[in-house]
Amino acid sequence: MKTAGGNGQEGVNRLSVNREWIMNNIIEVNQLRKTYGTAVAVDDISFEVRKGEIFAIVGPNGAGKTTLVESIMGLRRPDGGSVRILGLDPQTESKALRQRLGIQLQEASLPDYLKVWEALDLFSTFYEQTVPWEQLLAQWGLSEKRNSRFKNLSGGQKQRLFIALALLNDPEIVFLDELTTGLDPQARRATWEMVKSIREQGKTVILVTHFMDEAEILADRIAIVDQGKVVALDTPQALIQGLKAGSSIRFSSANGFDAALLRQVDGVTEVSQQEQQVIIRGNGPLLFRIAAALNEQAFMPTDLRMEQADLEDVFLALTGRKIRI
Numbered sequence: 001m002k003t004a005g006g007n008g009q010e011g012v013n014r015l016s017v018n019r020e021w022i023m024n025n026i027i028e029v030n031q032l033r034k035t036y037g038t039a040v041a042v043d044d045i046s047f048e049v050r051k052g053e054i055f056a057i058v059g060p061n062g063a064g065k066t067t068l069v070e071s072i073m074g075l076r077r078p079d080g081g082s083v084r085i086l087g088l089d090p091q092t093e094s095k096a097l098r099q100r101l102g103i104q105l106q107e108a109s110l111p112d113y114l115k116v117w118e119a120l121d122l123f124s125t126f127y128e129q130t131v132p133w134e135q136l137l138a139q140w141g142l143s144e145k146r147n148s149r150f151k152n153l154s155g156g157q158k159q160r161l162f163i164a165l166a167l168l169n170d171p172e173i174v175f176l177d178e179l180t181t182g183l184d185p186q187a188r189r190a191t192w193e194m195v196k197s198i199r200e201q202g203k204t205v206i207l208v209t210h211f212m213d214e215a216e217i218l219a220d221r222i223a224i225v226d227q228g229k230v231v232a233l234d235t236p237q238a239l240i241q242g243l244k245a246g247s248s249i250r251f252s253s254a255n256g257f258d259a260a261l262l263r264q265v266d267g268v269t270e271v272s273q274q275e276q277q278v279i280i281r282g283n284g285p286l287l288f289r290i291a292a293a294l295n296e297q298a299f300m301p302t303d304l305r306m307e308q309a310d311l312e313d314v315f316l317a318l319t320g321r322k323i324r325i
Contacts, residue, residue: 024050024051025048025049025050025051026049026050026051026085026086026172026173026204027048027049027055027072027083027084027085027086027173027204027206028048028049028082028083028084029045029046029047029048029072029081029082029083030046030081030082030083031044031045031046031080031081031082032044032045032046032068032071032072032078032080032081032082032083033045033078033079033080033081034064034067034068034071034076034078034079035079040228041064041067041068041228042064042067042068042071042078042228043064043227043228043229044080044081044229045068045081045225045228045229045230046081046230047223047230047233049204049206050204050220050221051204052199052202052203052204053199053204053205053220053221054195054196054199054204054205054207054218054219054220055204055205055206055207055219055220055221055222055223056207056208056209056214056215056218056219056221056222056223057069057206057207057208057209057222057223057225058208058209058210058211058212058215058222058223058224058225058311058315059210059224059225059226059315060210060226061210063210063225063226063227063228064225064227064228064229065177065208065210065225066106066177066178066208068225069175069177069206069208070105071083072085072090072206073085073090073101073103073175074090074091074094074097074098077091085097085101085173086100086172086173099127099128099129099169100169100171100172100173101171101172101173101174101175102166102167102168102169102171102173102174102175102203103166103174103175104162104163104165104166104174104175104176104177104179105175105177106177106178106181106208108162110150110161111150112149112150112151113149113150113151114149114150115146115147115148115149115150116137116142116145116146116147116148116150116153116161117133117137117146117147119150119161119165120133120136120137120161120164120165120168121133123165123168124168126168126169127168127169129169129170130168130169130170131167131168131169131170133164133168136164136167136168137164139164140160140161140163140164140194141160142157142160142161142164145157154187155182155183155184155187156183156184156187156190156191159179159180159183159187159191160191160194162179163176163179163194163198167198171203172203172204173203173204173205173206174198174203174204174205174206175206175208176195176205176206176207176208177208178208178209178210179191179195179207179209180192180209180211180214181210188214192214192217192218195207195218196218207219212310212311212312212315213310213311215236215311216236216310216311219236220235221233221234221235222234222235222236222239222311224239224311224314224315224318226315226318226319231318231319232314232318236311239311239314240308240309240310240311240313240314242314243309243313243314243317247281247282247283247286247287247306247307247308247309248279248280248281248282248306248307248308249279249280249281249282249286249287249290249304249305249306249307250277250278250279250280250303250304250305250306250307251277251278251301251303251304251305252276252277252278252301252303253273253276253277253278253301257278257297257299259271259273259278259280261293261297262278262280262290262293262294265280265282265289265290265293266284266289267282267283267284267285267286267289268280268281268282268286268289268290269281269282269283270282286306287304287306290304291304
């Protein structure tokens with residue numbers, strides 16, 4: 001039998017754990033709902049975002065991602081549910097909240113003839129406290145472009161400017177909406193490094209994207225949204241492992257090679273052939289076993305490779321279709 005003192009200490013410990021859990025949840029969304037006439041854009045969505053993480057919201061265009069995020073930030077008024085950001089209600093305490101948020105929206109733009117330094121100088125007047133914008137110019141590689149007009153910037157330079165503008169007030173939470181849409185592969189990867197550096201500054205990042213590879217590389221946790229609902233939420237690794245899709249091996253086949261022989265290999269669950277490509281799916285050390293079986297047949301293709309399941313496969317399994325861009 002426990003003594004009264006023991007129960008009291010247990011209650012204190014439990015209260016401390018609960019307080020720590022609440023403090024670590026920097027955003028709390030509960031049964032959020034937003035409709036436009038008969039169309040349901042956000043359908044009773046609930047989740048929490050932890051302090052210091054990159055939290056990705058992914059899904060195809062039209063899935064409700066942007067409406068969800070704009071409702072969370074207070075830019076749209078939801079029809080139901082509740083949101084707390086940093087303990088504040090974005091609908092009734094928006095003025096105080098926006099001093100603590102950094103926001104880069106999907107449709108962001110600036111006047112063509114506005115110079116880079118002028119944009120930063122102008123936006124700095126919107127906040128009660130800011131970091132020196134000259135510092136941001138250097139940090140985001142824009143010092144040489146300080147006198148360039150917005151219309152003359154490349155796509156990657158414009159994105160760096162929007163990130164710098166979002167960081168002017170030294171925010172605790174940064175919202176990045178479709179940050180890399182329209183960028184070439186090199187600019188996309190450079191932008192990914194910028195996102196990582198924001199988190200390394202101790203900030204929480206909400207990343208909205210329809211690029212599954214982007215979310216898989218950057219995010220600590222991912223909410224997959226489709227048709228206004230969160231259909232899955234976990235770490236990238238857990239989402240992929242939960243698919244239990246195993247591995248697949250792919251190689252080019254020579255004329256006369258009988259791929260059916262590989263069905264007898266231990267761990268193989270499926271063998272298919274598409275034109276000149278052989279695809280084997282299965283579990284365990286599949287690549288080693290297939291290579292050994294091919295060696296026994298005196299056939300070793302030069303393009304033998306293993307492909308792991310990714311978030312695109314998770315989305316396909318959850319929704320029954322490829323992601324719509």
